[in-house]
Amino acid sequence: MAVTEPVRLEPAQSVDLRTDVAHSARMYDWYLGGKDNFPADRLAGEKVREVLPAVPQSAVQNRAFLVRATRFLAREAGIRQFLDIGTGIPTRPNLHEVAQGVAPEARIVYADNDPIVLAHARALLTSAPEGRTAYLDADVRDPARILASPEVRETLDLTRPVGLSLVAILHFVDDEDGAYDIVRQLMAALPSGSYLTLSCLTADFDPGPVNTAVGVYHAQGLTCVARPHAATLRFFDGLEVVAPGLTPTHLWRPDDLAPSPEAIAGGNIIYGAVARKS
Template sequence: MILNESEQRRSPVDLRTDMPHSARMYDYFLGGKDNFPADREAAEQVLDEFPQARTVALSNRAFLRRATRFLAAEAGIRQFLDIGTGIPTSPNLHEVAQKIAPETRVVYVDNNPIVLAHARALLTSDPEGRTAYLDADLLDPATILNSEEVMGTLDLTRPVGLSLIAVLHFLPDDTDPYGLVVKLLDALAPGSYLTATHATADFAREQADQAAEIYRARGIPAQARSRAEVEFFFDGLDLVAPGIALAHRWRPDLTDDVAERPADGADIGLTDVDVSCWAAVGWKP
């Protein structure tokens, strides 16, 4: 892992544990322990309005694992740029990819201090590969792409798997989320892939709107988008079958861990409302 000298010398940061944070709320939904009372209180309020929020989070993680298996095993991708990493939850992206190809390199990007605090312990690479963590914001693609961590770990002249899991719905329209994705993809070589998920209100409009309002009331921007709006993030890319799909319906055959199946399979009774999250993988020609 790369941690530059300025990061090593950085004074302790204020985690603002009195204020909820989207990554820590997500960690709570996943059953993690890296969250605080303010996060748990806000998350429980979301669950009151949108009881399927925990299922949405679990389905996101299961999709990430399946999509990574596809990219590593079938598409031959050996380097990944994961933006909006959040608090690491094992198996992490590099663990899934390096199980297939130990030489895989991964750069994790987030601007959450608690993720940086856990980076050394939780994002340890296979000796044959490499991982790096970059403290940066998706709103600033140039800083990400020109960083020492990215330039020193990835070869942008070769295909990269760009991962934007459960992050785009925290970018309202006034941040130009489509333009941000275009800037990232423009810097990647042909043959690269975009993997993304996005919360939607297509199946439970009132519940999803109420949940988004709880986030916004706590200073966390949130915007659900329709299937058509999500598809626009993949404009100019070739969608991998089955295209834009609900997270649990995207290639459930790629599940290789029995423990994942409750978050993956429609055969256990998950409905579209339960998942309420679009997912897709697109290839850059």
């Protein structure tokens, strides 16, 4: 039966966008060629691009990875419920558009604590009439609150498999802030047959420029961590990583079997993988 009732999102909710300081979500939007960014974001983004020219392509390749992974989960794995944490500024195609393009009845909960994302969250709520979407203003560092929220509990059935997406979010969480525990807590709450889609920044292929770019984020007061392959693979402990494993994003089940040099450069600074909970 179609579910079309509105989700919880106050239309007049006031948010402090702090447009005078750089913000990771708005910088990412700028990398993608979006318009939801401000001079401070563009200045910081340009500093990153100066030392790491591949960063705009990395954002494009990361987004393409999310699309392919979601399509795989909906089409091949039969997943009909998705929890996307660290959603970012809406960029088409959004996850629900991909999932509901395969299965219109799919249900999706988006979660993010970035004020700019909250300000644009209504773009994430355009569900197919057969399915449902919800938006939750919450921090990835508080998985218990996310899992206990009405948005999750009333939209998803946590006794049935869920596709959890943590795409390009955990490189903004230090190990000391519990990055690995966050993943463990979230996956522990999901039943067998659930999947984890995750991508994370790496300096394995271009250490000098990537580490310099990490320093630019730090100079803006933003956490940023570039993890090597082994450290990124730890996020999937106890899960069955599906083929082709943890790879640069442009190599994860690519639509184009002959990627351009730009795609390779962009994909080589972010690892991505999908894994199943048995």
